[in-house]
Amino acid sequence: MEYRFEHPDEFRAFVRDRKSRKPFDKICTAKEAVSRFVADGDYIVYDFSSLTRGPQSLIREVIRQKKKDLWIGAEFTLHESALLTGAGCATRIDVGFLGYGNYIGQAVCDGRVKVxxxxxxxxxLRILAGxxxxxxxxxxxxxxxxxxxxxxxxxxxxxxxxxxVCLVPALNPDVAFLHVHQADIHGDARIFGTNLFALEAALASRRVIVSAEEIVEPDEFRKDPMRTTIPYFLVDAVVHAPFGAYPGAMPARYEIDLEHVDRLNGIRNDDQMRKYLDENIYSVADHEEFLDKRVGARRMKELRRKASITEGYR
Amino acid sequence: MPRKVEFTDTEFMIAQGARLLEDGKTFFVGWGIPQIVAILEQKLYVPNVEQLFECGAVGPQSVLPFVRGTMGGPQNTYRSLQWLNMNWAFSYSASGYMDYGMLGALQVDPYGNINSTYLGGTFEKPERRFAGSGGGNQVASHCWRTVVIIKHEGRRFVPKVEFITSPGYLTGPGAREKAGLPKDTGPYRVVTSKALFGFDERTKEMTLLSVLRGITPEEVVKEMAFRPRIAETVTEIHPPTEDELRLLREEIDPSRIIIRGEKMTAIA
Structure with missing residues (x-):
């Protein structure tokens, strides 16, 4: 049975030789981060789902760059597997939770993606082992x-x-995508609320791309270390991405855009998929243009207003 | 005076599920309908239950109305005792702290084995493919008592599930332990839109315990693709109460997207 694996010694050597411990400025665009750190054939994991704090702007960028033959760890996944498969990016999925909607189920039945x-x-647990x-x-x-x-x-x-007793092999993905509430330019990052395996994935993956709602001063982390989710030296790129979880929610920042989510849920065939991808991904240059032209300031304001629960998120 | 109540099959399943648990226990909540059951039972019957979500919310107390489709958002994880992550969440069940688990299912068999992966064809080439385990396998493996909640449709009750996504009693007495699963765990009840089943202590086979008022055991059984055992005394299940329906319709799911379903009636 096919499975993704590299021996811990190979991974450790990569960490020793290829991961810088220096706190340098890692701010870049999503376009730069994805073209530099995601290659065709890579194994990708991401934290949380398309409805809650998922790295949706990074996933859209992967689709925009037409990455090929990706293998994804679909943990708690909702629309990600459908979009990445529909766009021809993903060909293998470790499930998890396969995802929402008829499209992805049909893609499995048609043999277009291996699960x-x-x-x-x-x-x-595999990522924890990694x-x-x-x-x-x-x-x-x-x-x-x-x-x-x-x-x-x-x-x-x-x-x-x-x-x-059951054994599961370690999983060391090529890339982890994490969308966070706050990060600094070096990659220190904070997530408020629950997560799936943010720290485990950051430790286990060769490359870590963080997208953040807000960029804060590095000294903030030293003042309040209990709140650090990821320390900077695990991170390779930091993308400033307000509304990066859209159409999902960013807890205590903005709510789910249910109308947009219903459009995603309604994708049943390739025509509808192509139309969605054209309209929301291929026809815009980047996340900023997507927000500007496809979402709009008024809607973003409304979604921010709806995020009324802030207790516990700080 | 007898009074006719109208409700949907979904409302009945949820109400039944909500009456099952004991106060002062812990409850590992599966995705979807079990989330609604947990809210209703805690509001009406067992205030001192702690819920657990696999995404790392320990003791959440959801805000109403319920936000569907998500588990980890601020509404559903509101007022938790603790926010963690998935490896820690499953540690609570693996170490024996989860008394009940509740899961939806596509198919279930006489030993309570659950399929939520595919129907028809083969794994490689299924006729219909669904979401798969999610965290269901962990819930069914580790909670002391697992409750399955499933619509009462013949094609869902099969002699052998096509794929064991989450383990019931597997092939019978002792099979779970032989497979290496934690001792004394397993399916406890199967809640359907018409009846309630338990499992025979000796044979571990699904056993009809109760039916909705106005339905006979024979009617329930003839819709199933296997013949379950039938308890010596089959008791009657009260249809959804006014309180249950009011909470469901007015507070939990006012848009009625989740609680909609086939219309049913019974005498209250």
Whole structure:
């Protein structure tokens, strides 16, 4: 069974030789970040979903640049797998949660994208293993289920008790996309609210692209270290992307654009997909133009106003 | 005076589910309908339940009306005790702290095995493909008692599910333990739009426990593609109460996008 794997020693060597520990200015455009750090054939993970704090502006940029043959870790995914598959970018998906809508289900039935079933817990654990520098981690789920036959998870006798235990191999993606509330120019980043595996993915991935609603001073992180989600030396690029989670919500910043989401949910065939991609991605140069011409200031103001729950997010 | 109540099959499933849990317990909430069940039960019956979402919300108390399609947003994770991430969330169930789990399903079989991955064809070439496990596999593997919530349609109750996405009792007594799953866990109830099932203690087979008032056990069973065991005394389930329907329709889902469904009636 095919699965993405590199030995921890290869990954560690990459971290030693290719990841700078210097706090330099990593601010760049999404266009620069994606063209520099995402290659055809890469394995990509992202934190959270298209409805909540997902890195939607980065995903749209991947589609705009027509990256090919991507393998995605579809954890808690909603529209991302449909869009990346519909745009011809993704050809393999580790599921997770395959996603919303008829389009992606049909794409699987048509054999246009290959899927492997790791489950959400299995994928999160694979990334944790990648972050911990171990080749696998044991778990007591997946056992007895048919996911075992459509993933590379293995069942072996536990060497301590002799009872069956499930092993999942480490996952070290090529690139992680994280959309955050605040970042500084070096890549220190803060997420407010829950996350899926933000720190694990940042540790486990070769390249980390952070997009941020707001850029703050580096000293802010030193003053309040409990609130740091990701330290700068894991990060390769920082993109300033207000409304980067659109059409999803950014907790305590802006709400979901349900009208736009319904349009995404309604995509059933290639014609509708092409129309959506043309209108929202290919026909605009970048995220700023998308916000300006396709979303509009009035709508953004309205979505900001709707984000009335701020308790706990700081 | 007997009074006729009208409700949808979805409303009935949700109301039934909400009556199942005990106060002072923990509840691992699956995506979709279980989120609504959790809100209703906590508002009406068991205020001291702590919910858990796989996206890392421990003890959330959702804001109403319910925001569909998402679990991790500020409305659904409101007033949590703790905000974490997925690896920690699953640690709460893996270490034995989750009493109940609740999951939706496409198909279920006599041993409570759940399919939510595909229907028809093969895994590589399915006729219809769905979202797959999400965190359902972890919930069904690790919670002490798993509740399945599913529409009462014949094609959903099959002798053998096409794909075991989330494990029930697998092939029968002892099979979960033999597979290495945590001891003494497994499916507890199956809530449908017509009836309530449990599992026979000895054989681990699905057993009809109760039916909606006005429906006979035979009517329930003949719609299923396998014949479940039937409890010695099959009890009657009260249709949705005024309180349940009011909360669902006015506070939880006023747009009625989630609670809509096939119309049903029963005598209250």
């Amino acid at each position: 492997y079933e790791w489950t959400n817990g299995g994928l999160a 972050a911990r520098g171990v080749p696998f981690l044991p778990t007591r789920d997946l056992l007895g289920s048919d996911n075992l036959s459509v993933s590379a998870a293995k069942v072996i006798p536990d060497p301590y008790t002799g009872l069956p």
